[in-house]
Amino acid sequence: MIAFENVAYGYGGASLLSDVSLRLLPGSFHFLTGPSGAGKSTVLKLAYAELMPTSGRISLFDRDVRSLSRDDVARTRRRIGIVHQDCKFLDHLPLSANLGLPFTVAERESDPQDLRALLDWVGLSQLHDALPPTLSGGERQRAALARAVIGGPDVILADEPTGNVDWDMSLRLLALLVELNRMGKTVLVATHDLNLIRQAKSQVSARVLRIAQQRIQVAGADL
Amino acid sequence: MRAGASRRGRGQGPADEIVPPSGHTAWLTTFTAGAMVFLCVFAVALSLASGRLAARWSAALAQTATIRLSAPPEQMQIQTDGVLSLLSETPGVASFRALDDTEQRKLLEPWFGPDLPLEDLPMPRLIEVVEDAQGYDDEGLRQRLAAEAPGAVLDDHTRWRQPLVEAASRLRLLGVLSILLIGAAMAAMITLAANASLAANAEVIRVLRLVGAKDSYIARAFVRRFTIRALTGALVGACAGLVGVAMLPAAGPAGGFLAGLGFSGVEWLWPLLLPPLAAIVAFLATRRAAFAKLKELT
Structure with missing residues (x-):
């Protein structure tokens, strides 16, 4: 689904990543860990074509990112659900409209029942009409996750999804991600929270990738 | 208060709803279009009046001559x-x-x-x-x-007629040039306003891109909004301009050129073309600005 082959990325003359190779197979679950500033977010941005590699090759759904037009990139992102630590919403629109954005921008009709079911799933059904600035950190993270999956993506990329929430909420979000993986979604979670990774051990078969010295290594045995 | 006004659910809807109403660019666009079309109405009046004058002078003097006998x-x-x-x-x-x-x-x-x-x-x-x-x-x-x-000299008025007709034709050209300049100035100002709006909504654009919005979809949101604003302003400007022209002194035998500045008959319909034209200018200017800015914001 997503493959990096000897990818390097640098900015302003400084090298951030070099010789990075990884392959996300359908239905797999990966954690990407490493210290702050190691390049976890950069790997994710490369994986959804917000950044282009300075060398090497990245394939998204079997197509080289360099061959994608701007419209192709947009279409590809509809197959990828993205969750950020500082999840952004359109503050002037209610939660329901924000969650429906993937449908809105794709100019597709959607079923209101699906939205209600999704809000129930993430525990936000009572906040259907709430404006994003009124949501707590945990609610925003769950809403971001709901928005990421509403369009039925093949891959979920989550960048520090538990960075701004307490431990209980982290476990809840982890459970949602695991459930998505069981539904067949490919999941990549960038996190520096090793406790979360340990907690996942009992729930899912995940591989842990660690970024160190600009490269990705498999961190010990699979959890 | 947690519950906000429910605007609409998800799914399809006008693209411009996804962009928050932005402050000063909204009234700036409307005002610019209104002011420019108001001026344009007078430029059209000048151009048409000059054309009429040239035709009248030309016709009045072309068929006559004077013999001066000393x-x-x-x-x-x-x-x-x-x-x-x-x-x-x-x-x-x-x-x-x-x-x-x-x-x-x-x-x-x-x-x-x-x-x-x-x-x-x-x-x-x-x-x-x-x-x-x-x-x-x-x-x-x-x-x-x-x-x-x-001692008879035939004067066919050519010496008089040519400069007068030329002057009127130049005046007409000046009117047309003014209309073009006004259109270009309006396009430039709307481009600036659109750029400002796009820059102010960079975060919104980022969110839309993350969920898979194409440039054409994002651009449409801005283009639609600016076109409607320009059309609204232009309608007001055209109406004000027409009222202004109607209030000019009526042409009379001793009124001279200035009193003839205005519209005659079907000419009153010409200014009605200006609002759609202004909307087209706004559409093209915003579309160009939007696609250029979206490339920058990558």
Whole structure:
């Protein structure tokens, strides 16, 4: 689904990543860990074509990112659900409209029942009409996750999804991600929270990738 | 308060709803379009009035000529009769007549006053000639006049007509140029406003891109909004301009050019084309700005 082959990325003359190779197979679950500033977010941005590699090759759904037009990139992102630590919403629109954005921008009709079911799933059904600035950190993270999956993506990329929430909420979000993986979604979670990774051990078969010295290594045995 | 106003659920809807209403660019676009179209109405009025004037001057003077006959007093009547007789036999001359003393006095009145002792002055006799549709051979007529009345000079008004018609044509060109400049200035200002709006909504654009919005979708949101604003402003500007032109002094016999500035008959419909044109200019300017800015914001 997503493959990096000897990818390097640098900015302003400084090298951030070099010789990075990884392959996300359908239905797999990966954690990407490493210290702050190691390049976890950069790997994710490369994986959804917000950044282009300075060398090497990245394939998204079997197509080289360099061959994608701007419209192709947009279409590809509809197959990828993205969750950020500082999840952004359109503050002037209610939660329901924000969650429906993937449908809105794709100019597709959607079923209101699906939205209600999704809000129930993430525990936000009572906040259907709430404006994003009124949501707590945990609610925003769950809403971001709901928005990421509403369009039925093949891959979920989550960048520090538990960075701004307490431990209980982290476990809840982890459970949602695991459930998505069981539904067949490919999941990549960038996190520096090793406790979360340990907690996942009992729930899912995940591989842990660690970024160190600009490269990705498999961190010990699979959890 | 957690619950906000429910605007609409998810799914399809006008693209511009996804962009928050932005402050100063909204009224700036509307105001710019309104002011520019208001000015444009006057430029159109100027252009049309100049065109009318050029046509009127051209038509009024093109069919007439004047023979100015200078002769000693004892020869004047004989030569006048000779010229009139010659004109009666000239093909292409529809009518002619010698101006009498009263008419000549009236012509000179603006310069010399009403008490001009015309009989004491060596005044030339003026003969007005009106040509028919075919026209006369002016060179042939000049030669025959020279033989019949050596002091007769044929003036076909070319010397007067050309500069007047040229001046009116230039004025018309100036009006058209003003319309183009106003259109270009409006496009530039709307481009600036659109750029400001796009920059102010960079975060919104980022969110839309993350969920898979194409550039064309994002651009449409801005283009639609700016086009509607420009159209609204232009409608107000066109109405105000039409009222302004209607309030100009009516054209009269002594009104001169300025009193003739305005619209006549179906010309009043011309300014109604300006709002759609302004909307097209806004559409094209915003679309160009949006796609350029979206490439920058990658």
